[in-house]
Amino acid sequence: MNLHIPPGGRISGPRLASLLGVWRRGGSRRGAGDLAAAVELQVLDGQLPLGTRLPAERELAEALGVSRTLVATALDQLRAGGIVASRRGSGSWVTAPGGGGLPPAPRSGEDLIDLARAAPPALPGLMGAVDAARRRLCAELTGHGYTGSGLLVLRERIAQRYTARGLPTTPAQVMITNGGHHGFVLALRMLVGPGDRVLVEQPTYPNAVEAIRSAHALPVPVGVNGDVQDGTGGWDLDGMEAALRQAAPRLGYFIVDFHNPTGLRLDTEGRRRLGAALARTRTPVVVDECLAELDLEGDPPDGPAPLGAFGGDWVISVGTAAKTHWGGLRLGWLRASEELISRLQATRYALDLGSPVFEQLVLAELLADPEPMLRRRRAELRTQRDELAAAVRAECPEWDFQLPSGGLSLWCRLPERMSTRLAVAAGNHGVQVVPGSRFAAHGGLESWLRLPYTEPAERLRDAVRRLSAAAASLRAGAAPAGPSWDVPVA
Structure with a gap:
């Protein structure tokens, strides 16, 4: 319950x-x-x-x-x-055991509602896994604590999830990382040098673009159509095939399962076509699967197989526990060929020496029988998605969106190019949002706004009322002045 x-x-x-x-x-x-x-x-x-x-x-x-x-x-x-x-x-x-302290302050109408991070709180039941992991920790204390690619039991359970989704995987093809983004940065460091091109979707996950720029590489965007006006929605596969031939990127970065921020999902035929293009041009690609388990209309085994089932050894899959269980675990994983995993591990030694043992034990417990907790997570998110969608339709009827079948956010088309101004004005009304331009490789997307549904329903309804008031203040000609919209994105 x-x-x-x-x-x-x-x-x-x-x-x-x-x-x-x-x-x-x-x-x-x-x-x-x-x-x-x-x-x-x-x-x-x-x-x-x-x-x-x-x-x-x-x-x-x-x-x-x-x-x-x-x-x-x-x-x-x-x-x-x-x-x-x-x-x-x-x-x-x-309160926290031993915490005491003052009671929480009553929430006022001006409390900040954070819609910049599409990250849910910890799943109920996580403490049970912590208790079980604490008992298993004793067996690890006699060793040095450096686990290399990760604890075998955890890699086995992650491999089982991939196999169930249609991509046969062994533990030797899995490496545990300190979050999904950490896995992408490792692959980027190994495969990309200064001046190299990296093929990305437009829009895409902002932190990935920042990592590409930090590597002194050049993001090359190809569109993902989230425009609900024409109802087409989807990947520009013609454009991707052309970019693979003409731009000769050293690496690709795609999110084909409940794309962040559009919520779209590439179908089986699209995956087959994209995988063939990657193999034909011999282009490695990192596939961000951090949201793959959040199918709100079905179960992951019923959906399309991972892109790795179609792209072979050219695909490096990245996953995380942050979106399904809790970001505080700070654990993710890479799934690739054994040869690539070996190279990634060697690259990693320049950055860190492995992931923490205790958190790995906790995640292994959570993945021992993952479906009951994941079903609870999906049901909770489905309710919150529907509450947010209803609130947007009621309070901001001029905003358009395509209801996603999974993931963590709505991608809303605004009635005018106002996303950055709205994000700033929203701060004056107690809501923190990220403008569409943050999801663009080279700017633009001012007619779009991402709205995560990871807050409780009451808070989501309140947030949309405040966003409506912020939009009204812009129509009335008020100059937005307040906190910067340049905030951390998750």
Whole structure:
């Protein structure tokens, strides 16, 4: 059960009672201890986020059908364990063990809503994987802790996911990295030199363009049509084939699964054609699959096979746990031929010596039986996507978008070239967004705006109301003045 409690939100007595379920242990007379243990379990499992305000003692007692004394005793135990903090006049709230501190400030209408990062919070249940990994860590402590390409158990489970999606993979074809972007930078460092061309989509992920520029290489854009006006949407495969022949890029960077930011997905025939073109021109390509598991209308095995199934050894696949499980794990992976993995590992030694063992153990636990948690993530994102789409249609009816079947964001076409001005004006209304120009290799896209749906539904509706007000202020001729839109993008 996921009740979608936003950080700093309040949970009512009946909702908390529903979440706790059958909390009494059979035959136990330790009612207060059982209640405290049940609440602590929900906190550690992520169902009660830090900062959640708990119901008053009387309200919770009535909802649970117990005495107020029992509830008060349970809260005393939770306070002693650092799970709950209280202050007279402010009630009780969930806190970090040992954290104490002041209660979270009430959220005001001017709180900043961050729509610059398309990244969801940690999945409930992650703490269970942390506990299991902690037990497995003991076996690793007698070694030196440098895992090379990564722990075998984790590489095996990632290889199994690729095989299930239609790309047979062995653990030797997988290398664990410190996030998906880290994997791309490794490939870039190995394959591209100053002045080389890198073929990218237009629009594309901004941090990839910045990495290309940092390598003193030149991004060469080819369009991905996210214009819902003509309803065509898709990759310019003719343009890509021509660019592969004429520009002779040293590397390509594509996002073919729920493209960031358009949300589009390249179909099987398109993958076959693109893979053949890459093999024909002998062009290596990094395929960003960070969103591949976020199919909101189906399950990944039912979708098209990865591009690597069509492009062979010319394809380097990049994945991450950030978009599916939690960005704080800071783990990703590369999938390529064994020869390329060996070369990438040698390149890596100039930058770092491997990924942290404990986080790898946590991710291995999460991938032992990944579908239950991934289904929960997809269901949550599907609800938030639909809430955001409904809010945009109601508050900004002149904005157009194509409802994506997966991924994390809407790509909205604005009624005029105003994206940068709107991003600045939105800051004055408490919303942080990234203008379309940040997703362009060489500027432009001022008629587009990316809106992630990774916040709770209530916050998304509030954000769209504020964006509508910001757009209205531009129509009224107000000069936007406020915080810069040049913010980190995820």
